[in-house]
Amino acid sequence: MSAVSGLLRDRRLTRLLEPVEAGMQQMRSCLSSQLASDHAAVAEMTEHLGRFSGKQLRAALVLLSAHAAGNEHPELPQVASVIEMIHLATLVHDDVLDGAEVRRRVACVHQRWDNQVAILLGDLLYARAFHLSTTLASPMVSEVLSRATQRICEGEIIQAGSRRAFEMDVEQYEFIAAAKTATLYRAACQLGTAYPVADNPRQVQAMARFGEEVGLAFQIVDDVLDLVGEQEAVGKSVGNDVEDGKVTLPVLATYASADESVRAAIRAAYGDANVGDRRAALRSACDLQAGLDRAMERARDLVAQANTRLECLDEGPSKEALSMLGDFVLERKW
Amino acid sequence: MSAVSGLLRDRRLTRLLEPVEAGMQQMRSCLSSQLASDHAAVAEMTEHLGRFSGKQLRAALVLLSAHAAGNEHPELPQVASVIEMIHLATLVHDDVLDGAEVRRRVACVHQRWDNQVAILLGDLLYARAFHLSTTLASPMVSEVLSRATQRICEGEIIQAGSRRAFEMDVEQYEFIAAAKTATLYRAACQLGTAYPVADNPRQVQAMARFGEEVGLAFQIVDDVLDLVGEQEAVGKSVGNDVEDGKVTLPVLATYASADESVRAAIRAAYGDANVGDRRAALRSACDLQAGLDRAMERARDLVAQANTRLECLDEGPSKEALSMLGDFVLERKW
Numbered sequence: 001m002s003a004v005s006g007l008l009r010d011r012r013l014t015r016l017l018e019p020v021e022a023g024m025q026q027m028r029s030c031l032s033s034q035l036a037s038d039h040a041a042v043a044e045m046t047e048h049l050g051r052f053s054g055k056q057l058r059a060a061l062v063l064l065s066a067h068a069a070g071n072e073h074p075e076l077p078q079v080a081s082v083i084e085m086i087h088l089a090t091l092v093h094d095d096v097l098d099g100a101e102v103r104r105r106v107a108c109v110h111q112r113w114d115n116q117v118a119i120l121l122g123d124l125l126y127a128r129a130f131h132l133s134t135t136l137a138s139p140m141v142s143e144v145l146s147r148a149t150q151r152i153c154e155g156e157i158i159q160a161g162s163r164r165a166f167e168m169d170v171e172q173y174e175f176i177a178a179a180k181t182a183t184l185y186r187a188a189c190q191l192g193t194a195y196p197v198a199d200n201p202r203q204v205q206a207m208a209r210f211g212e213e214v215g216l217a218f219q220i221v222d223d224v225l226d227l228v229g230e231q232e233a234v235g236k237s238v239g240n241d242v243e244d245g246k247v248t249l250p251v252l253a254t255y256a257s258a259d260e261s262v263r264a265a266i267r268a269a270y271g272d273a274n275v276g277d278r279r280a281a282l283r284s285a286c287d288l289q290a291g292l293d294r295a296m297e298r299a300r301d302l303v304a305q306a307n308t309r310l311e312c313l314d315e316g317p318s319k320e321a322l323s324m325l326g327d328f329v330l331e332r333k334w
Numbered sequence: 335m336s337a338v339s340g341l342l343r344d345r346r347l348t349r350l351l352e353p354v355e356a357g358m359q360q361m362r363s364c365l366s367s368q369l370a371s372d373h374a375a376v377a378e379m380t381e382h383l384g385r386f387s388g389k390q391l392r393a394a395l396v397l398l399s400a401h402a403a404g405n406e407h408p409e410l411p412q413v414a415s416v417i418e419m420i421h422l423a424t425l426v427h428d429d430v431l432d433g434a435e436v437r438r439r440v441a442c443v444h445q446r447w448d449n450q451v452a453i454l455l456g457d458l459l460y461a462r463a464f465h466l467s468t469t470l471a472s473p474m475v476s477e478v479l480s481r482a483t484q485r486i487c488e489g490e491i492i493q494a495g496s497r498r499a500f501e502m503d504v505e506q507y508e509f510i511a512a513a514k515t516a517t518l519y520r521a522a523c524q525l526g527t528a529y530p531v532a533d534n535p536r537q538v539q540a541m542a543r544f545g546e547e548v549g550l551a552f553q554i555v556d557d558v559l560d561l562v563g564e565q566e567a568v569g570k571s572v573g574n575d576v577e578d579g580k581v582t583l584p585v586l587a588t589y590a591s592a593d594e595s596v597r598a599a600i601r602a603a604y605g606d607a608n609v610g611d612r613r614a615a616l617r618s619a620c621d622l623q624a625g626l627d628r629a630m631e632r633a634r635d636l637v638a639q640a641n642t643r644l645e646c647l648d649e650g651p652s653k654e655a656l657s658m659l660g661d662f663v664l665e666r667k668w
Contacts, residue, residue: 042488042497093453118493123460126488130464131480134473142476146465153458154376159373160451174420222490 010297013055018318018325019317020063026077027059034111034128042078043288045121048326055309055327057218058083058188064078064190064285064325065207068310068318069200075136079191082129082141089125090152092118138196148187155179163245164270166255166263173249177219178212185215208313210322218329223248225333233333239279245270249298254291263288296330303330347389350658353651359553360411361393365418368462379455383422391552392417392522397431398659399526399541402644402652403534409470413529416463416475417522423459424486426452472530479619482521489513497579498604500589500597509585511553512546519549540646544656547640551633552663557582558629559667561622567667573613581606583632585616588625596620633664 017024022257031127035050037043054301059080066076096118126149133141159176162168189211194204225234226241227250241248255266265285268275282288303326313319351358369384371377393414400410451606460483467475493510496502523545528538550625558570560575561584575582581604589600599619602609609615616622637660647653 037488039488039492041492045491057538093457096449096453114494115449116429117491119430119456120487120491120494122453122457123427124484124491126457126460127480127483130476131484134476134480139468139476140475142473146461146468150458150465152519153454153461154371154373157379157451157454157458158375158446160454211568233644272350 012247012328016321016328017060019321020060020067022068023063023077023080024056024059027056027063027080027084030078030081033134034081034085040205042124045117046124049092049121049125052088052091056084057329058087061185061188061211061214061322061325062192064318065189065211066195068313068316068322069193069203069207070314073194073195076192076195078132078136079141079195080188082133082145083184083188085125085129085132085189086145086149089122092122092125096122136196140195141191142199144187144191148183151179151324152184155183159246162247164247164267166247166252166267167328168252170249170252173247174216174250177223177249178216181219181222182212182215184304185210185218203312206309210306210309213302213309214232214326214329217302217306217326220249220295220299220302220331221332224250224292224299227251227282228292229333239277242270242278242282249295250288252291254286254288255292257290258286299330303327346662350655350662351394353655354394357397357401357411357414358393360388361397361414361418364412364415364466368415368419368466373624376458379451380458383426383455383459386422386425390418391663392518395519395522395545395548395656395659396526398652398656399523399545400529402622402647402650402656403527403537403541404648405527405529407529410526410529412466412470413475413525415524416467416479417518417525419459419463419466420479420483421518422614423456423463426456426459430456432525470530474529474531475525478521482517485513485517489517491538493580496581498581498601500581500586500601502581502586504583504586507581507586508550511583512550515553515556516546516549519552520545537646540643544640544643547636547643548660548663551636551640551660554583554629554633554636555663555666558584558626558633561585561616562626563667573611576604576612576616581608583629584622584625586625587628588622591624592620630664637661637664 031052035046036047061079062083063076065071066073068153096115130142132147133145136142155176155178159180162172162176186208187294189207190204193207195199198204223241223246226238226248231236231238240246242251251266255263258266262285266282269278269281306326308325310319310323313322369380370382396414396417397410399405400407430449460560463467464476464480467479470476488512489512490504493514496506496510499506520542523541524538527534532538557575557580560572560582563572565572574580576585585600589597592600600616603612603615603619640660641657644653644657647656
């Protein structure tokens, strides 16, 4: 990624976060204090995690939803940091799962230390997140996020059982993608709108759906980037899905409309023992373009659908930021 | 293990659990329902975990402490099952960590499926445990157990950073052993006595200490069994500690009083690349007996100390069972 596009990318995200910048600062300072430890061996690792700061879109969704719904509860930055901690825990464990070598240009935990430590560190993050949630005034966060974490894990387990399932239907793909990713987007919007008490259930429901749809779109774009993005721009390893046998929407669509010889070549790219760079092999085995277009079309439809949910909100800068967030998700290269 | 010793072992444990047998049944049925899933791929794995039933000593401690303290809260079996679920989650992740091949004569999750699934399944168990705890009347369980889980993870991370640390002092060993194991024993006794409201803080404190001391004794005995036990009797892989570079109390004590040639042989047993069975190599490298005796002496002292804590309880069958539990921990071969 060039320095210029880096600046552009930051500027766009910064503008999205403007209405809640003060809350984001509080969220980040809460997150840092959660990543501290009295034990040097632990602190070295948890503080390393602080460098995986990422886009923090889930935290932003908590705060933007809250602001747009007129919710000013003082614990919202903590709620946002709990969600980011759970997200961070899933990333740490995903990195073990995926064998991803680079995450946001910082060495992955399991590369810098080892798998054992990465598993324990993820567990520690989950435990700290749940502990922080138990210190909040309402049990809503503990309840929603322990349920959300179950859905994420179930989705990932089902995904692990669906490796190289080229005949999977789109519903099954979306079930998995939504469970993995849309879950925390939904929870973020739901908690931002409803915390600590849901006094407008219709609005909470609409915002939960907004989160679910934007989250699913985000995952579809992620799957597209894993196939066609460049590691330097995306900021993490690419091609992991092919490597791990994950058949994502562009590949499913391509496979469904391919003839048997192309199908065999796709299967070989995913499965033959002697293939080195599986993503490159897949890209030579077939023309992915129509499948990629179809996936992006689905992501665009989801964002359009999501944006209709925002009718439940009053006009204002946070509603506007939320309505731009879907486009940011669609157009992002990282 | 012969069939006869199996029967003896079960009879002794059954007698210990007699005063709380009804609660243990409720705990087991709660645990089974928590291990169910609507998703076939998930259910197959979680139900497999139901076979790792183990001794369920942590659940027993919740119920015996409660009964002995006159606490009859109807949610106690659920509290006990939450603790067993967290314990199960740590076992599933430990099995990935340790490369243990056999756990309680049932194939480990990571052998039957793979590491990815074992990590996810452990995460799912943690999430279900926390979710169940959020459904209880008092937030005490969520609060105590999310804190306890942090201590367990920190202890394991520090342990991972102390591999082959032959000059570690005994305090450091006990810090790690207590964090890993005594934590849930302490939490079990604390919650059994205090749930849902601690109205006798002195008694709760005494019972928490009882749990801490018995738990540390349990871990010391575990470390002894890992060095001298036979897989068939212990019911799980043995020799893992040497394999993983964990320097446990018997080895520390042996190393401290050994001359340099024996020390070098011990280090070689743990570290040389060409050693096959590291435990066998360690046992030929030195005479572990004095170190084993010293470890068992420490475990006995801890149990004796723990038993003095029981003065806070009224006489009765549960107090008697608790006072026998330490001896069971010391004398167990599995």
